[in-house]
Amino acid sequence: MDELLAVLARERDALERLLFRLLETRDVLARDDERFLHYAALDVETAADAVRELELFRAIVDPDRDGSALRRLAATAHPPLDSIFEDLRRQLGRLAAEIGAVLETLDELAEQGRERVESSGDEVDELDRELAAAGYEAILGASERLPLPSLVDLLA
Numbered sequence: 001m002d003e004l005l006a007v008l009a010r011e012r013d014a015l016e017r018l019l020f021r022l023l024e025t026r027d028v029l030a031r032d033d034e035r036f037l038h039y040a041a042l043d044v045e046t047a048a049d050a051v052r053e054l055e056l057f058r059a060i061v062d063p064d065r066d067g068s069a070l071r072r073l074a075a076t077a078h079p080p081l082d083s084i085f086e087d088l089r090r091q092l093g094r095l096a097a098e099i100g101a102v103l104e105t106l107d108e109l110a111e112q113g114r115e116r117v118e119s120s121g122d123e124v125d126e127l128d129r130e131l132a133a134a135g136y137e138a139i140l141g142a143s144e145r146l147p148l149p150s151l152v153d154l155l156a
Contacts, residue, residue: 048147
């Protein structure tokens with residue numbers, strides 16, 4: 001159980017870093033600062049990779065649970081583990097909700113930016129338009145590949 005708790009705590013930290021990177025990306029999109037779109041997308045991908053890696057560690061550390069939900073672990077564990085699991089469940093749930101909300105905003109901002117760039121016509125150099133469109137696509141692609149479904153399963 002100690003190993004599982006350690007992995008869950010690391011996963012919580014990785015999700016907080018992911019949320020931070022998503023918030024930074026939202027700020028880049030809100031400022032229409034197209035120069036940094038690729039960097040923002042790369043930061044989100046790197047943070048998401050860390051979360052996916054910890055999900056793998058969780059599966060290795062706790063292979064018999066088959067994605068057992070934290071609510072069930074908290075209900076069946078003995079004190080003080082029951083309250084520790086419950087605290088982790090609440091913290092991870094809060095993070096999942098925040099990440100989901102930021103992702104919705106990111107997708108809207110990136111779609112708007114992409115549409116704006118595509119409709120800019122002769123106002124913008126073709127290469128600049130293509131680079132900006134690729135940056136918006138990178139943001140959309142990074143947000144689509146986030147590992148939220150397995151986190152939702154864990155919290156169920």
